[in-house]
Amino acid sequence: MEFRFFYHFGNYLLMLKGMFSRPENMKMYWKQFMQQCVDIGVGSFGIVFIISLFMGGVTTLQTAYQLVNPIIPKSTIAQVVRDTIILEFAPTLTSIVLAGVVGSKIASELGNMRVTEQIDALEIMGINTKGYLILPKIMAALLMIPILVMISGFLGVWGGKEAGVLSGIISPDEFLQGLRQDFRAYNVFFALAKSYTFGFIIASVSAYYGYNVKGGALEIGKASTTSVVVSCVLVLFMDYALTAILL
Amino acid sequence: MIELQDIKKGFGDKEILKGVSAVMESGKVNLIIGASGSGKTVMMKCMVGLIEVDAGKILYDGKDFTNMDTHERKVIRQEIGMLFQGSALFDSMTVEQNVMFPLEMFGTGSYRDKKKRVAECLERVNLKDAAKKFPAEISGGMKKRVGIARAIVLNPKYLFCDEPNSGLDPQTSLLIDQLIKELTVEYNITTVINTHDMNTVMESGDHIVYMYQGQKQWEGSNKEIVFSNDQLLNDFIFASEFLREAKEMRQHELFSSGKWKEDLKNKAGNPAGGDRQKPE
Numbered sequence: 139m140e141f142r143f144f145y146h147f148g149n150y151l152l153m154l155k156g157m158f159s160r161p162e163n164m165k166m167y168w169k170q171f172m173q174q175c176v177d178i179g180v181g182s183f184g185i186v187f188i189i190s191l192f193m194g195g196v197t198t199l200q201t202a203y204q205l206v207n208p209i210i211p212k213s214t215i216a217q218v219v220r221d222t223i224i225l226e227f228a229p230t231l232t233s234i235v236l237a238g239v240v241g242s243k244i245a246s247e248l249g250n251m252r253v254t255e256q257i258d259a260l261e262i263m264g265i266n267t268k269g270y271l272i273l274p275k276i277m278a279a280l281l282m283i284p285i286l287v288m289i290s291g292f293l294g295v296w297g298g299k300e301a302g303v304l305s306g307i308i309s310p311d312e313f314l315q316g317l318r319q320d321f322r323a324y325n326v327f328f329a330l331a332k333s334y335t336f337g338f339i340i341a342s343v344s345a346y347y348g349y350n351v352k353g354g355a356l357e358i359g360k361a362s363t364t365s366v367v368v369s370c371v372l373v374l375f376m377d378y379a380l381t382a383i384l385l
Numbered sequence: 386m387i388e389l390q391d392i393k394k395g396f397g398d399k400e401i402l403k404g405v406s407a408v409m410e411s412g413k414v415n416l417i418i419g420a421s422g423s424g425k426t427v428m429m430k431c432m433v434g435l436i437e438v439d440a441g442k443i444l445y446d447g448k449d450f451t452n453m454d455t456h457e458r459k460v461i462r463q464e465i466g467m468l469f470q471g472s473a474l475f476d477s478m479t480v481e482q483n484v485m486f487p488l489e490m491f492g493t494g495s496y497r498d499k500k501k502r503v504a505e506c507l508e509r510v511n512l513k514d515a516a517k518k519f520p521a522e523i524s525g526g527m528k529k530r531v532g533i534a535r536a537i538v539l540n541p542k543y544l545f546c547d548e549p550n551s552g553l554d555p556q557t558s559l560l561i562d563q564l565i566k567e568l569t570v571e572y573n574i575t576t577v578i579n580t581h582d583m584n585t586v587m588e589s590g591d592h593i594v595y596m597y598q599g600q601k602q603w604e605g606s607n608k609e610i611v612f613s614n615d616q617l618l619n620d621f622i623f624a625s626e627f628l629r630e631a632k633e634m635r636q637h638e639l640f641s642s643g644k645w646k647e648d649l650k651n652k653a654g655n656p657a658g659g660d661r662q663k664p665e
Contacts, residue, residue, distance in 0.1 A: 159455070163490050255473040262433055263487050264462030
């Protein structure tokens with residue numbers, strides 16, 4: 139088990155090193171990058187929209203359920219919802235979902251290209267396949283996942299407000315007042331730091347498993363599942379590490 | 386011309402190529418034949434650099450490919466076209482975009498020139514009407530032809546084909562063979578084909594290398610193969626009773642018509658032909 143870890147970790151580092159070489163044609167790399175931005179960003183927006191709204195709504199309802207003391211002002215609910223969403227739910231929960239959506243797509247796409255010899259075809263043409271196929275995916279994830287996390291934060295807070303207002307727990311004014319109370323911009327920086335880290339993990343780990351598929355359709359499925367599991371574990375581990383270091 | 390000098394390759398304890406030397410000549414269709422597991426696919430992958438050799442040299446027109454750095458290899462690879470067994474077309478691109486891809490990546494002319502070149506290549510393989518289709522919408526034979534068009538779009542000096550006829554009906558196989566042969570002569574390409582298909586051997590084998598258990602067992606042309614006394618080669622080529630009888634009939638026919646004298650003359654003019662490598 140230990141040796142397998144070092145084998146994969148070493149190969150993963152070599153893959154990252156292999157991505158950096160002079161692009162054969164910058165225009166084609168840019169095209170590939172833009173395509174990946176659309177796939178990762180636009181392709182995942184729907185699921186991020188849905189989970190963010192419900193995540194905010196549920197957080198408001200559960201916070202209100204626990205804050206039963208009449209001394210605590212209702213605006214505190216909004217404050218708790220805001221910080222919970224910005225610090226944890228938006229970056230981590232969104233990344234876990236994206237590990238499933240984006241990670242499995244990257245792993246299966248590259249795995250299919252490997253199995254059907256499309257990667258070999260690119261190699262024969264003299265193209266650095268790690269640079270052309272993996273680097274744009276990682277760069278796109280580094281750009282789009284933080285954007286999705288920010289959108290998720292806004293949608294989560296909005297969903298929380300709507301759930302609170304619709305269920306009669308809190309008025310819109312109280313909610314807005316709570317949102318402004320004791321706001322720390324550092325929390326947003328923390329959320330962004332987490333989302334960049336998670337974005338890198340999701341794209342690079344999935345690309346590693348997809349790029350190194352050996353076999354057929356069954357192995358593509360296995361690689362896709364493994365990439366999601368490993369990405370999720372690493373996201374949770376880094377979540378803890380970053381929280382311990384930065385907060 | 387591609388020259389293999391005593392190349393060896395193993396995976397773990399298993400030795401796949403046990404010191405193979407051969408010359409793949411330009412303007413000719415060079416075939417690598419052999420049973421499954423004889424090392425022909427590994428040999429082809431070594432030749433294009435998808436697998437590194439353990440020992441020996443591969444020379445492309447005298448340049449040592451095995452000791453080249455990444456940049457030098459990239460230059461050589463831009464002169465290589467390859468047709469894969471499964472065609473290896475890019476699923477997300479149309480036929481036209483697949484053929485355009487190498488031109489977009491490495492070509493220097495205007496977009497109009499590139500489009501013109503793509504149209505020429507598609508016309509050459511009789512696929513002009515399929516330009517806007519996706520690989521999933523065309524047949525196996527058409528995919529192979531798109532693969533050929535993509536392989537020749539940059540005017541390669543070397544063309545590699547891995548099992549070009551696998552999964553195709555005999556008529557389509559013949560068309561693919563003829564197309565590859567025509568292109569080889571037309572552009573003076575060094576073509577290397579890895580095949581099991583006996584029709585290809587008989588139709589296109591200007592130069593044939595027969596591999597047996599990681600070694601070159603026999604080398605010659607499609608004309609010489611009929612007269613070969615190599616038992617292993619005969620067992621492989623004329624595996625069925627029908628083919629053995631066909632071989633005898635062909636020999637008899639050549640003998641009766643006196644054509645064997647002509648063949649002997651040709652053979653005398655090419656002393657290397659039909660040489661058998663001594664097994665170690």
